[in-house]
Amino acid sequence: MNLNRIRAVAKKEFKxxxxxxxxxxxxxxxxxxLLLMFGYAVNFDVHHIKLVVYDQEYSEVTRTMxxxxxxxxxxxxxxxxxxxxxxxxxxxxxxxxxxxxxPSDFSRKFYSKRTVKVQxxxxxxxxxxxxxxxxxxxxxxxxxxxxxxxxxxxKNGMKNYQPIDLEARFWYNPDLQTTRFxxxxxxxxxxxxxxxxxxxxxxxxxxxxxxMEQINVSPVSSFELIAGKILPYLLLALIDAALILLVGYxxxxxxxxxxxxxxxxxxxxxxxxxxxxxxxxxxxxxSQQVAFSMATFITLLPSFILSGFVFxxxxxPWPVQILTxxxxxxxFIEIMRAIIxxxxxxxxxxxxxxxxxxxxxxxxxxxxxxxKSKESRA
Amino acid sequence: xxxILHIIKKEFLQFKRxxxxxxxxxxxxxxxxxxxxxxxxxxxxxxxTLVYDQDNTKESRNFIESFTSSGFFKVDYYAGNYDQLKQxxxxxNIIFALVIPRDFSEKIARRETSPVxxxxxxxxxxxxxxxxxxxxTVVQGYSQNILMSYMDKSGRKLLPTGRIExxxxxxxxxxxxxxHFMIPGIVGLLLSIITLILTSLAIVKEKEIGTLExxxxxxxxSYQLIMGKLIPFVILGFIAVIIVxxxxxxxxxxxxxxxxxxxxxxxxxxxxxTLGLGLFVSTIxxxxxxxxxxxxxxxxxxxxxxxxxxxxxENMPKIIQYISYLIPLRYFMTIIRGIILKGIGFAELxxxxxxxxxxxxxxLYLSSLRFHRRLE
Numbered sequence: 001m002n003l004n005r006i007r008a009v010a011k012k013e014f015k016x017x018x019x020x021x022x023x024x025x026x027x028x029x030x031x032x033x034l035l036l037m038f039g040y041a042v043n044f045d046v047h048h049i050k051l052v053v054y055d056q057e058y059s060e061v062t063r064t065m066x067x068x069x070x071x072x073x074x075x076x077x078x079x080x081x082x083x084x085x086x087x088x089x090x091x092x093x094x095x096x097x098x099x100x101x102x103p104s105d106f107s108r109k110f111y112s113k114r115t116v117k118v119q120x121x122x123x124x125x126x127x128x129x130x131x132x133x134x135x136x137x138x139x140x141x142x143x144x145x146x147x148x149x150x151x152x153x154x155k156n157g158m159k160n161y162q163p164i165d166l167e168a169r170f171w172y173n174p175d176l177q178t179t180r181f182x183x184x185x186x187x188x189x190x191x192x193x194x195x196x197x198x199x200x201x202x203x204x205x206x207x208x209x210x211x212m213e214q215i216n217v218s219p220v221s222s223f224e225l226i227a228g229k230i231l232p233y234l235l236l237a238l239i240d241a242a243l244i245l246l247v248g249y250x251x252x253x254x255x256x257x258x259x260x261x262x263x264x265x266x267x268x269x270x271x272x273x274x275x276x277x278x279x280x281x282x283x284x285x286x287s288q289q290v291a292f293s294m295a296t297f298i299t300l301l302p303s304f305i306l307s308g309f310v311f312x313x314x315x316x317p318w319p320v321q322i323l324t325x326x327x328x329x330x331x332f333i334e335i336m337r338a339i340i341x342x343x344x345x346x347x348x349x350x351x352x353x354x355x356x357x358x359x360x361x362x363x364x365x366x367x368x369x370x371x372k373s374k375e376s377r378a
Numbered sequence: 379x380x381x382i383l384h385i386i387k388k389e390f391l392q393f394k395r396x397x398x399x400x401x402x403x404x405x406x407x408x409x410x411x412x413x414x415x416x417x418x419x420x421x422x423x424x425x426x427t428l429v430y431d432q433d434n435t436k437e438s439r440n441f442i443e444s445f446t447s448s449g450f451f452k453v454d455y456y457a458g459n460y461d462q463l464k465q466x467x468x469x470x471n472i473i474f475a476l477v478i479p480r481d482f483s484e485k486i487a488r489r490e491t492s493p494v495x496x497x498x499x500x501x502x503x504x505x506x507x508x509x510x511x512x513x514x515t516v517v518q519g520y521s522q523n524i525l526m527s528y529m530d531k532s533g534r535k536l537l538p539t540g541r542i543e544x545x546x547x548x549x550x551x552x553x554x555x556x557x558h559f560m561i562p563g564i565v566g567l568l569l570s571i572i573t574l575i576l577t578s579l580a581i582v583k584e585k586e587i588g589t590l591e592x593x594x595x596x597x598x599x600s601y602q603l604i605m606g607k608l609i610p611f612v613i614l615g616f617i618a619v620i621i622v623x624x625x626x627x628x629x630x631x632x633x634x635x636x637x638x639x640x641x642x643x644x645x646x647x648x649x650x651x652t653l654g655l656g657l658f659v660s661t662i663x664x665x666x667x668x669x670x671x672x673x674x675x676x677x678x679x680x681x682x683x684x685x686x687x688x689x690x691x692e693n694m695p696k697i698i699q700y701i702s703y704l705i706p707l708r709y710f711m712t713i714i715r716g717i718i719l720k721g722i723g724f725a726e727l728x729x730x731x732x733x734x735x736x737x738x739x740x741x742l743y744l745s746s747l748r749f750h751r752r753l754e
Contacts, residue, residue: 022668030675037683041694048692091549092722094712097692114540124551125719126559128420129690134546135511142518145542152539163486163524165493166517168510170500171467178503193674201667287396288666289579296674297406305417310688312505314424314473320417334470341501344468 005220009228013202017232027198031190031240032247038186039179039252046132051075052096054087056104065144066100074136091123098122098133110148172341179252184336185309187244188329191267192274192303194237197295199230199278204291207282222371230275237271257343266339266353270332273356274299276363277328283367283374303329331355381598385606389580393610407568407618408625414564415630418688419556422508425450428466428475430457437483441494444520445476450512463497473499474509486524550719558632562718563687565622566648566710570681572615573608573649575673577656581607582669585660600750608653612646619645626718635721644713644731650738651706657745661752681707706737 017024053066070077078096081087090096101119103109109116120137124130173180203226206212215225248254256263277299285291305311306320307329313321324330331352338349346353427445431438445451454472457463466472477495485492496513498506551558584590593603619642626632634641655677663669683689684698685707691699702708709730716722724731 020665020668022663023665023671026668026671026675030671030679033675034679037680041683041689041698046690046693050692092720093726110540110542112540116540116542117545118542119545119547122546122548124548124558125715126690127551127553127556128559129692130548130551131421132508134548135508137544137546139511139514141542141544145539149539162491163489163521164517165491166496166514167493168496168498168513170498170506170510173500173503173506181502181504197670198667201670205667289576289583290396292579292666292670293406301410301413305413311418311420312422312502314426315419315421316417320413324417337501338468338470342468342470348469 002224005224006228006231009220009225010231013229013232016202017236027194027236027240028243031186031244034190035183035186035244035247036251038182039248046129046136047073048076049074049098049133049136050078050096052078052081052090052099053102054081054084054099055102057102057106059107061107061110061148062102065102068144068147069100069140072140074140087121091121094123096123097129098137100137110145111152177252177254179248180254180341181337182310183244183248183252183254184340185307185329185333187241187267187336188270188307188332189300189303189309190240190244191237191271191332192277192299192329194240195233195271195274196278196281196299197292198233198236199275200281200285200291200295201288202229202233203279203282204285204288208287226279230278234271234275237274238267241267254340256340258339258345262346263336263339266332266335266349269353269356269360270328270335273328273332273360273363276360276367280363280367280370283371299327302327306330307333309333328356328359331359381602382606382609385598385603386609389607389610404618404621407564407622410568411561411564411622411625412629414560415557418560420504421556422505422512423450424452425474425509425512426472427451427453428455428457428463428472429453430460430463430475430477432480433478433482435483437486438478441478441482441520442476444523445513445516448512448516450509451516467497467499470499470501473502473505474513476513557630558719559715560688561622561626561630561632562714563711565619565645565714566685566707567682567687568618568622569615569645569649570652570678570707572618573611573652574656574659574677575670576614577608577611577653578659578663578669578673579666580611581657581660582663582666586665601746604657604746604749608657611656612649612653615649616642616645632718634718636717636723640723641714641717644710644717644727644734647731647734647738648706648710651734651741654738654741654743654745657742657749661745661748681705684708685711687711706734706741709734709737 051070055062055066066077069075081090081099087099087101090099099121101121103117103119106116106118118141120134122130122133206215220228245254245256249256278295281291281295281298285294302324303309306313306324307327308324309329313324313330316324335349335352338344342348429442431442442453446453451474455462455466457466457475463475463477467475475497477497479493479495482492482494494517496510498510500506581590584593598606623634623638627634656673659669659673659677663672684691684694684702684705686702687707691702691708694702713727713730713734716727
């Protein structure tokens with residue numbers, strides 16, 4: 001190993017990068033752009049649900065109920081219909097997301113102590129939104145029924161009594177901001193892309209153009225070559241991570257509750273894991289197209305779907321839960337959430353960090369084996 | 379026509395020479411589909427729970443039992459003090475901690491209101507708020523039971539009214555599976571990746587290696603070159619769509635309820651836009667690395683996020699909703715979900731179909747013009 005040679009390779013790679021001002025602009029601008037996208041566009045809070053009412057009773061009681069629903073920010077009344085045949089078209093054409101069908105004997109049944117069945121039709125195409133709508137409506141009906149009951153009780157001079165008073169508290173993220181949850185995942189994804197994909201492309205490019213052979217005959221060893229090639233991208237990725245944290249703080253008020261030094265060290269560990277994937281890909285692929293397809297396929301997809309970035313791992317079936325361990329992003333996201341959101345120390349995530357180091361070692365060994373077997377065949 | 383066929387043949391020969399690429403294109407969609415089908419769900423099935431029961435009486439244990447018997451809660455830990463509770467929440471092992479005060483059963487026996495604390499790990503806002511909904515429902519039910527039992531003892535009805543019971547019917551996707559929403563979307567996503575990113579890469583590769591100049595000096599006209607370069611990817615795109623549709627109905631039993639022919643027709647209209655965008659990306663980038671980055675970050679990511687593929691457009695701020703009208707994938711998503719899940723056709727989807735046609739022609743025309751000018 002010779003530090004001078006590593007420096008020389010790194011210098012060459014830096015020149016490549018900086019001459020390519022478009023690439024540089026992309027690597028710096030798009031993380032911010034992605035953050036804006038996630039911050040503003042990705043939102044699971046369901047508000048302003050489009051509601052259509054088919055009210056067969058149309059009395060004071062039912063009209064107040066509908067008004068009660070639509071007074072909140074959760075429901076917007078699109079309109080009333082008075083024909084059962086029109087209901088299908090309303091959901092088919094996405095005019096409304098749900099339809100409430102109030103029976104003609106609503107008040108009569110309710111005040112004679114019987115159970116009133118109200119039919120609700122919900123557009124289920126988006127399962128998540130549909131189940132949230134379902135929850136909202138259950139609560140809305142429940143609380144309206146309770147209000148009516150209290151009204152009658154008070155008229156009869158009785159006191160309403162509630163056995164349990166539930167006090168809900170949300171720790172770490174009291175206003176349940178989605179952005180705070182997504183930023184760690186976003187950093188992980190962008191680091192993976194810059195580190196794994198860019199590194200593999202820059203290594204394979206030398207293969208594709210034939211310059212790799214020139215380097216092979218030079219005194220630069222393959223370790224020195226890889227180290228030199230990786231350095232510029234590591235630096236870029238670190239700057240990217242800092243940029244996202246800064247923009248996240250300025251625009252979305254996401255503060256880092258834990259230690260910056262820990263964040264830096266764990267980020268470095270994760271970056272090494274990501275570049276090891278890049279190296280593995282570059283050993284297998286011979287053209288940039290293949291390298292690109294492989295790298296996106298084994299980094300981007302699992303880090304988006306299996307890492308717990310957006311979709312909770314606990315809800316996946318158990319074989320998939322085991323499979324989630326193939327992506328280093330899963331562990332890094334857990335570490336980042338521990339540091340950024342919960343502000344806790346090493347004791348809560350040392351096992352994840354250890355796993356990342358183990359992961360890196362295995363991938364590097366694998367890359368080495370494949371490289372050797374390829375060479376012996378050639 | 380002959381010339382175009384030759385270029386197409388050349389492209390396919392190149393595919394054949396690089397079998398890894400071919401494998402990735404054909405196998406990736408199926409694996410993607412399986413991942414998305416099984417892994418992508420925002421539902422919360424199990425709320426990992428810690429109970430800190432300071433009362434520890436029959437009443438409090440009944441109360442805890444009402445959580446576990448609802449099927450949504452799994453009590454992983456019992457804490458003996460507040461520090462243990464904090465430690466488990468800090469570590470991220472649990473989503474929800476239930477704190478029952480010491481005088482819980484006494485207060486309920488005395489018909490007083492007993493406070494109960496529910497602490498949630500709020501870092502995942504979506505999971506936390508869904509769990510909070512479950513907790514509220516369980517507590518409500520338990521309260522109601524307490525009231526009911528009072529009624530029995532005194533022998534008179536406590537409640538003067540009946541109850542309102544909503545009867546939910548979920549259309550198109552009765553089990554509320556997220557996968558029914560996501561998987562049809564994959565058709566759109568795959569078509570975009572193949573026809574947009576791979577096309578731009580294929581063209582830029584010729585530029586990078588320098589063979590594009592060799593092609594220019596041949597008598598091939600630029601429209602023939604464009605057609606010859608694009609058609610193989612259209613074919614590949616359709617093959618991928620067929621694979622996805624087959625896998626969708628066999629693995630996840632989601633059949634196509636509407637007309638498959640109409641689905642293919644609309645896919646073709648959509649491909650015009652993505653091919654145009656791919657061509658455009660190839661004109662503004664010099665290396666494959668650039669093309670890939672621009673295509674992914676500048677075109678694909680906004681398309682994915684703003685098309686309603688995973689995140690409902692209705693929840694976004696108004697300005698972003700207006701921007702989403704410019705995204706061709708948005709209309710295509712509505713069309714494929716409509717055809718596959720709702721079984722509707724041109725009569726309901728004519729608006730989206732005509733917008734796609736219009737966008738496709740404009741984008742493809744402008745990009746070809748730019749590509750043509752670049753060649754000269």
